[in-house]
Amino acid sequence: MGIDPNHHVPIYQQIVGHISGLIGAGVYRPGDLLPSVRALSLELVVNPNTVQRAYQEIERIGLARTRRGVGMFVSENGVGVAVRHAESAARDRFREGVAVAVSADLAADRIEAIFNEAKGSVPVRSDGPQSVAEGDRSPTEPPP
Amino acid sequence: MGIDPNHHVPIYQQIVGHISGLIGAGVYRPGDLLPSVRALSLELVVNPNTVQRAYQEIERIGLARTRRGVGMFVSENGVGVAVRHAESAARDRFREGVAVAVSADLAADRIEAIFNEAKGSVPVRSDGPQSVAEGDRSPTEPPP
Amino acid sequence: MGIDPNHHVPIYQQIVGHISGLIGAGVYRPGDLLPSVRALSLELVVNPNTVQRAYQEIERIGLARTRRGVGMFVSENGVGVAVRHAESAARDRFREGVAVAVSADLAADRIEAIFNEAKGSVPVRSDGPQSVAEGDRSPTEPPP
Amino acid sequence: MGIDPNHHVPIYQQIVGHISGLIGAGVYRPGDLLPSVRALSLELVVNPNTVQRAYQEIERIGLARTRRGVGMFVSENGVGVAVRHAESAARDRFREGVAVAVSADLAADRIEAIFNEAKGSVPVRSDGPQSVAEGDRSPTEPPP
DNA sequence: GTGGTCTAGACCACT
DNA sequence: GTGGTCTAGACCACT
Numbered sequence: 001m002g003i004d005p006n007h008h009v010p011i012y013q014q015i016v017g018h019i020s021g022l023i024g025a026g027v028y029r030p031g032d033l034l035p036s037v038r039a040l041s042l043e044l045v046v047n048p049n050t051v052q053r054a055y056q057e058i059e060r061i062g063l064a065r066t067r068r069g070v071g072m073f074v075s076e077n078g079v080g081v082a083v084r085h086a087e088s089a090a091r092d093r094f095r096e097g098v099a100v101a102v103s104a105d106l107a108a109d110r111i112e113a114i115f116n117e118a119k120g121s122v123p124v125r126s127d128g129p130q131s132v133a134e135g136d137r138s139p140t141e142p143p144p
Numbered sequence: 145m146g147i148d149p150n151h152h153v154p155i156y157q158q159i160v161g162h163i164s165g166l167i168g169a170g171v172y173r174p175g176d177l178l179p180s181v182r183a184l185s186l187e188l189v190v191n192p193n194t195v196q197r198a199y200q201e202i203e204r205i206g207l208a209r210t211r212r213g214v215g216m217f218v219s220e221n222g223v224g225v226a227v228r229h230a231e232s233a234a235r236d237r238f239r240e241g242v243a244v245a246v247s248a249d250l251a252a253d254r255i256e257a258i259f260n261e262a263k264g265s266v267p268v269r270s271d272g273p274q275s276v277a278e279g280d281r282s283p284t285e286p287p288p
Numbered sequence: 289m290g291i292d293p294n295h296h297v298p299i300y301q302q303i304v305g306h307i308s309g310l311i312g313a314g315v316y317r318p319g320d321l322l323p324s325v326r327a328l329s330l331e332l333v334v335n336p337n338t339v340q341r342a343y344q345e346i347e348r349i350g351l352a353r354t355r356r357g358v359g360m361f362v363s364e365n366g367v368g369v370a371v372r373h374a375e376s377a378a379r380d381r382f383r384e385g386v387a388v389a390v391s392a393d394l395a396a397d398r399i400e401a402i403f404n405e406a407k408g409s410v411p412v413r414s415d416g417p418q419s420v421a422e423g424d425r426s427p428t429e430p431p432p
Numbered sequence: 433m434g435i436d437p438n439h440h441v442p443i444y445q446q447i448v449g450h451i452s453g454l455i456g457a458g459v460y461r462p463g464d465l466l467p468s469v470r471a472l473s474l475e476l477v478v479n480p481n482t483v484q485r486a487y488q489e490i491e492r493i494g495l496a497r498t499r500r501g502v503g504m505f506v507s508e509n510g511v512g513v514a515v516r517h518a519e520s521a522a523r524d525r526f527r528e529g530v531a532v533a534v535s536a537d538l539a540a541d542r543i544e545a546i547f548n549e550a551k552g553s554v555p556v557r558s559d560g561p562q563s564v565a566e567g568d569r570s571p572t573e574p575p576p
Numbered sequence: 577g578t579g580g581t582c583t584a585g586a587c588c589a590c591t
Numbered sequence: 592g593t594g595g596t597c598t599a600g601a602c603c604a605c606t
Contacts, residue, residue, distance in 0.1 A: 008152055010596060017244060024248030036578060047598045052579075068437050069479065069578050069605035086248030087258055093241030094262035097234040100161060102266055104168030104230030114231055115259055118238035122246055149356050154589060191357070191591045296440055298581060305532060312536030324593065335583045340594075357590035357593050374536030375546055381529030382550035385522040388449060390554055392456030392518030402519055403547055406526035410534055442604060479606045 003044050011046055015054035016061075017089065018044075023063055023074055024082035034064055034072040061085065147188050155190055159198035161233060162188075164207055167218055168226035178208055178216040205229065291332050299334055303342035304349075305377065306332075311351055311362055312370035322352055322360040349373065435476050443478055447486035449521060450476075452495055455506055456514035466496055466504040493517065 003014050022028050034040075037055060041048040055072055058064050062081045064072045075081070094115075101111045147158050166172050178184075181199060185192040199216055202208050206225045208216045219225070238259075245255045291302050310316050322328075325343060329336040343360055346352050350369045352360045363369070382403075389399045435446050454460050466472075469487060473480040487504055490496050494513045496504040507513070526547075533543045 005597090008154065010152065012596080013152075017247075021244065021247030024250075026249065037580095038578085049599085050597060052581095053596090055579080066438075066579065067606090068443075068580090071578055082248055083250070086244050086250060087254075090241040090245040090250070090255065091258050091262050093237045093244065094259050095266055097237030097241070098263050098266040100165065100230050100237065101234040103162075103165030104226055105165075105170065106168075106227070106230060106234070110231075111234065111263070114235050115238050118235050119242050119252075119255070122239055122242040149590085150354075155356075156589080194590060197589090293582090296442065298440065300581080301440075305535075309532065309535030312538075314537065325595095326593085337584085338582060340596095341581090343594080354594065355591090356595090359593055370536055371538070374532050374538060375542075378529040378533040378538070378543065379546050379550050381525045381532065382547050383554055385525030385529070386551050386554040388453065388518050388525065389522040391450075391453030392514055393453075393458065394456075394515070394518060394522070398519075399522065399551070402523050403526045406523050407530050407543070410527055410530040437605085444604080482605060485604090 003046060005046075012050050012054040012057065015040070015044065015046070015051060016057050016063075017085075019054070019058055020063055020082045020085045023078050024086050026079070028074050028078075030074050030076045030078055032074045033070075034058075034074065036071055147190060149190075156194050156198040156201065159184070159188065159190070159195060160201050160205075160207075161229075163198070163202055164226045164229045167207060167222050168230050170223070172218050172222075174218050174220045174222050176218045177214075178202075178218065180215060291334060293334075300338050300342040300345065303328070303332065303334070303339060304345050304351075305373075307342070307346055308351060308370045308373045311366050312374050314367070316362050316366075318362050318364045318366055320362045321358075322346075322362065324359055435478060437478075444482050444486040444489065447472070447476065447478070447483060448489050448493075448495075449517075451486070451490055452514045452517045455495060455510050456518050458511070460506050460510075462506050462508045462510055464506045465502075466490075466506065468503060 003011055003018065005011055007014065019028070019034065028034060034055075035043065037048050037051045040046075041051045044051070055064075055066075059066055059072065062075055063078045063085075065075050066072050097115075098111060101114065106114075147155060147162065149155060151158065163172070163178065172178060178199075179187065181192050181195045184190075185195045188195070199208075199210075202216065203210055206219055207222050207229070208218050210216050241259075242255060245258070250258075291299055291306065293299055295302065307316070307322065316322060322343075323331065325336050325339045328334075329339045332339070343352075343354075347354055347360065350363055351366045351373075353363050354360050385403075386399060389402065394402075435443060435450065437443060439446065451460070451466065460466060466487075467475065469480050469483045472478075473483045476483070487496075487498075491498055491504065494507055495510050495517070496506050498504050529547075530543060533546070538546075
């Protein structure tokens with residue numbers, strides 16, 4: 001789930017999806033400290049303002065909470081929010097794909113075949129637990 | 145497959161998909177005259193410049209050819225191009241949706257369920273033949 | 289209701305309050321075109337990005353809707369949103385003031401007196417209808 | 433009057449208001465030793481540097497005076513300063529609230545109603561005497 | 577160190 | 592012309 005600056009989806013939204021996916025997958029857990037704006041901007045090679053905007057959205061949708069001067073912590077119900085976010089995004093993409101196919105009169109089993117082909121071609125996530133070494137895990141310090 | 149001006153996919157690309165779908169579905173057939181830029185801009189409530197840009201793309205990918213002073217005609221192999229275009233677009237969307245779901249660690253059968261849900265919720269195309277009045281159908285006049 | 293760059297309330301929030309007040313007061317009416325980002329940034333002597341951020345919030349809370357390439361239009365229920373926004377902001381400020389006074393053990397009638405004093409000292413809005421000459425009113429062109 | 437780290441009013445100003453309120457209410461009396469920076473930072477769950485900054489302000493406005501190596505003592509005229517501080521803060525908030533309401537054209541009696549609503553909803557201070565254990569009260573030892 | 581806000585200036589899609 | 596996004600760099604309050 002790298003960031004593609006040339007994709008039509010805004011970078012800040014890609015970042016939201018990126019972080020949300022990591023929370024949904026349990027890489028970041030409730031109470032965990034997310035990477036700082038500056039750290040993530042260096043990692044993703046993106047301007048800090050763009051990361052900042054993503055983090056605003058991440059807080060707004062309830063994935064994490066800010067502690068001034070400290071950082072962003074995954075919220076208690078962050079996993080649920082992330083899963084719902086992913087399901088909703090996936091559903092939207094699937095709907096768009098089906099709509100495109102139906103409008104071009106593709107047969108139902110052809111659509112099914114394309115879906116299975118797509119499913120098979122998506123690489124299994126490679127930025128999961130191993131991207132955060134155990135020793136690097138932030139201490140689980142829940143905000144008050 | 146209406147045009148959504150608030151979607152992050154550029155409107156001109158949405159128009160390409162729209163016309164491509166109609167060609168793929170046989171609403172416009174090889175040799176048919178596509179609606180004029182002005183007519184389509186009125187129909188889709190979109191600026192003529194944007195339609196013009198879509199038509200450039202439509203020509204570029206081989207869906208239709210321009211005859212100066214006359215209009216755009218669906219090319220001989222337009223149906224094949226349109227079908228491949230739709231399959232490719234659908235596959236891309238499916239891949240994106242699967243990628244999002246996988247990155248959030250959704251189970252394979254959950255992904256399948258979301259896909260079926262999406263498939264069921266997409267309405268059958270309603271912008272087909274009736275968007276081109278019978279009397280407006282150009283005679284099958286292939287460009288030289 | 290001018291913008292004060294030194295106030296601790298962020299400028300973009302002040303702009304939201306400014307525009308919201310004008311909508312609540314009927315200076316901008318549903319369907320009206322709001323001033324462009326650039327125009328307002330010149331008028332308020334504020335960076336366009338800051339106005340842009342305010343406009344994002346204005347759209348998010350339902351005060352106005354964007355039409356790409358055209359501008360922001362006051363939404364149908366914008367007046368209601370604006371009035372609720374103003375009531376909520378006023379209530380918050382009143383609560384804060386009362387809390388401060390109560391915590392310092394000020395007597396109830398002293399608090400009342402301070403409130404009346406404040407009410408008397410607030411100048412009647414001077415940026416109302418007269419700030420937008422009738423002839424300058426944008427045509428009421430409701431978005432589709 | 434607890435400290436809200438997410439409020440846009442700087443925390444150090446909130447602390448000034450907090451201490452000022454306690455002085456105005458007679459919880460801390462002229463000559464009393466205020467809690468140490470460290471103690472208050474623990475009590476309010478705020479960084480010592482921030483409390484330090486608040487104490488600088490508290491001294492600056494004449495609420496208390498520092499005796500090096502000993503601590504901060506409520507000044508002789510501290511009660512008057514605190515009461516004026518509270519009145520001024522309350523007046524400012526009331527003015528802001530009225531300004532917001534007036535700018536959105538809310539009727540005078542609606543504003544009055546919102547004020548009364550706010551007045552009724554503010555809980556009676558609960559962080560008063562019990563925040564300073566009886567045994568901790570410093571003897572009334574006026575600084576030289 | 578942390579996030580939050582702001583200015584300055586650029587490019588994009590769309591009208 | 593319009594709004595939307597992004598980079599670059601600064602300053603702020605807070606830890």
